[in-house]
Amino acid sequence: MSIKANSTRRWRPPPLISDPRLRWLIIIGVVVYLYFALSSININVDRLIRGLDRGSRMFAGFLQPDFTTRWRDIQAGLIESLTMTVVSTVIGVIISIPIGFGAARNMAPMPIYLFCRGLITISRTFQEVIIAIVFVVMFGFGPLAGVLTLSFATIGFLAKLLAEDIEEIDAAQVEATRTTGASWLQTVTYGVLPQVSPRLVGLSIYRFDINLRESAIVGVVGAGGIGATLQTAFTRYDFDIASAILIIIIALVMTTEIVSSHIRRRLQ
Amino acid sequence: MPVSLEQDRRVWQRYDRATVLKRWAWWIVSTVVVIGCWQIISGATRWEFVADAPQQLAQLVRRAFPPRWDYMSQLWKPLWDTVNIATLGTLLGLIIALPIAFLAARNTTPHPVIRIIALLIIVVSRSVNSLIWALILVALIGPGLLAGIIAIGLRSIGFIGKLFYEAIEETSIEPIEAITATGASRFQVLTYAYLPQVLPAFTGVTVFRWDINIRESTVLGLVGAGGLGIALNASINALQWDRAGMIFVVIFVMVLISEWLSARVRKAII
Numbered sequence: 356m357s358i359k360a361n362s363t364r365r366w367r368p369p370p371l372i373s374d375p376r377l378r379w380l381i382i383i384g385v386v387v388y389l390y391f392a393l394s395s396i397n398i399n400v401d402r403l404i405r406g407l408d409r410g411s412r413m414f415a416g417f418l419q420p421d422f423t424t425r426w427r428d429i430q431a432g433l434i435e436s437l438t439m440t441v442v443s444t445v446i447g448v449i450i451s452i453p454i455g456f457g458a459a460r461n462m463a464p465m466p467i468y469l470f471c472r473g474l475i476t477i478s479r480t481f482q483e484v485i486i487a488i489v490f491v492v493m494f495g496f497g498p499l500a501g502v503l504t505l506s507f508a509t510i511g512f513l514a515k516l517l518a519e520d521i522e523e524i525d526a527a528q529v530e531a532t533r534t535t536g537a538s539w540l541q542t543v544t545y546g547v548l549p550q551v552s553p554r555l556v557g558l559s560i561y562r563f564d565i566n567l568r569e570s571a572i573v574g575v576v577g578a579g580g581i582g583a584t585l586q587t588a589f590t591r592y593d594f595d596i597a598s599a600i601l602i603i604i605i606a607l608v609m610t611t612e613i614v615s616s617h618i619r620r621r622l623q
Numbered sequence: 624m625p626v627s628l629e630q631d632r633r634v635w636q637r638y639d640r641a642t643v644l645k646r647w648a649w650w651i652v653s654t655v656v657v658i659g660c661w662q663i664i665s666g667a668t669r670w671e672f673v674a675d676a677p678q679q680l681a682q683l684v685r686r687a688f689p690p691r692w693d694y695m696s697q698l699w700k701p702l703w704d705t706v707n708i709a710t711l712g713t714l715l716g717l718i719i720a721l722p723i724a725f726l727a728a729r730n731t732t733p734h735p736v737i738r739i740i741a742l743l744i745i746v747v748s749r750s751v752n753s754l755i756w757a758l759i760l761v762a763l764i765g766p767g768l769l770a771g772i773i774a775i776g777l778r779s780i781g782f783i784g785k786l787f788y789e790a791i792e793e794t795s796i797e798p799i800e801a802i803t804a805t806g807a808s809r810f811q812v813l814t815y816a817y818l819p820q821v822l823p824a825f826t827g828v829t830v831f832r833w834d835i836n837i838r839e840s841t842v843l844g845l846v847g848a849g850g851l852g853i854a855l856n857a858s859i860n861a862l863q864w865d866r867a868g869m870i871f872v873v874i875f876v877m878v879l880i881s882e883w884l885s886a887r888v889r890k891a892i893i
Binding site for chain 1: 761
């Protein structure tokens with residue numbers, strides 16, 4: 356390399372993936388995927404233009420939300436959503452604790468471990484609405500199906516995180532408790548629970564937020580809450596009512612999120 | 624931890640009396656609230672439908688198993704659509720969330736007022752579920768894949784944006800000062816000082832959200848926004864539970880694969 360060429364050489368940041376063959380393989384793969392994925396979307400331009408018209412109507416509706424016309428429906432839906440959230444979070448947390456212990460490798464024998472892990476996987480795999488469909492078939496329309504759905508979803512979330520926490524506890528404290536002659540139950544309450552309970556409480560409050568958000572949609576398949584009212588408003592193109600409901604949902608979620616993050620910060 | 628004297632014996636208790644009373648009061652109040660909520664739920668429930676739940680479940684299982692394996696030939700297209708909704712939606716969310724995150728982070732925002740607007744966008748996006756976004760978009764632009772992609776994108780802005788701006792706020796100041804001292808422009812500081820520090824977190828968050836989006840996009844079809852949900856809705860409305868069972872199997876396998884993939888990618892980054 357001549358000196359001249361050397362002096363004009365500019366520094367460039369090293370590429371993200373050092374192997375050039377792998378780098379090009381990934382780039383080409385992404386481009387090919389994007390080509391096929393994008394070409395499989397059918398975009399109906401005509402419909403989009405009509406949509407823009409609706410969009411402006413919707414935006415107008417958003418600026419003038421109609422809280423009064425369907426207030427009774429909205430109120431009933433909101434009370435249902437809120438009570439569903441409270442009950443399902445409590446039930447979910449209560450069931451999550453034994454399942455979480457069962458799913459911790461250092462606490463449970465193999466068959467129980469596998470059963471609890473299986474339950475957690477099923478709960479985490481299916482979106483709440485799909486679980487709600489099954490529960491609506493089993494228990495009929497109404498908020499009970501929603502409560503059971505959200506409780507089941509809570510188990511998947513909370514028991515998994517609790518189990519991971521329990522697997523990482525300090526074994527010395529458990530052993531110390533056991534050497535005093537404590538029974539299994541006493542070992543758990545004095546040796547294990549104090550180590551995991553602060554995070555458990557924090558996660559339960561966090562799950563309350565999630566359940567509130569989810570309780571707004573399980574109504575779409577008939578499992579109670581504000582979702583059914585919202586869907587009706589949209590299918591009738593009552594954008595002013597829909598926007599009123601959306602504003603209430605957003606305000607409610609924001610309020611609980613602020614309160615819960617405040618509580619969680621105080622707990623830590 | 625208090626020790627009390629009872630009949631000349633020292634008894635250890637975990638909490639003192641005031642704490643015990645406070646705890647009891649808290650428990651009683653929350654129990655009353657929960658029971659009150661349960662009363663409302665139970666009042667809205669038709670218990671005669673609940674009573675035959677075991678029969679309903681047995682019937683459901685009998686109808687759904689074995690799943691109709693040959694129905695799979697019709698499911699490849701919805702499956703491809705679902706993956707596309709999740710992937711393109713995540714991409715859309717990422718593209719919009721990236722500038723918003725830099726505007727929302729305390730150390731990179733150009734102005735406090737802009738920061739508040741960016742935070743507001745993040746909060747609104749997070750508060751509204753992707754299924755509700757899909758309801759809105761189907762009403763606006765009609766049913767189809769596009770509505771699903773935009774719905775997933777809009778919901779992802781809040782999630783990705785929030786975790787991104789938290790990562791930006793945690794960057795270390797030294798490399799930034801060093802790059803600034805070389806006379807770099809604002810954009811150069813962003814790309815050479817901030818980006819290398821936050822890139823691992825950004826990739827992890829995006830892949831994590833993609834994994835969540837795969838799960839969410841399976842139900843968007845219930846409101847008409849494309850993917851497996853449309854097939855699921857059709858099967859359930861026609862009471863073809865063997866087909867619905869097949870769709871459940873497909874969703875289960877797909878979500879497990881995406882979770883495994885995203886966990887592997889995140890482990891490789893860290």
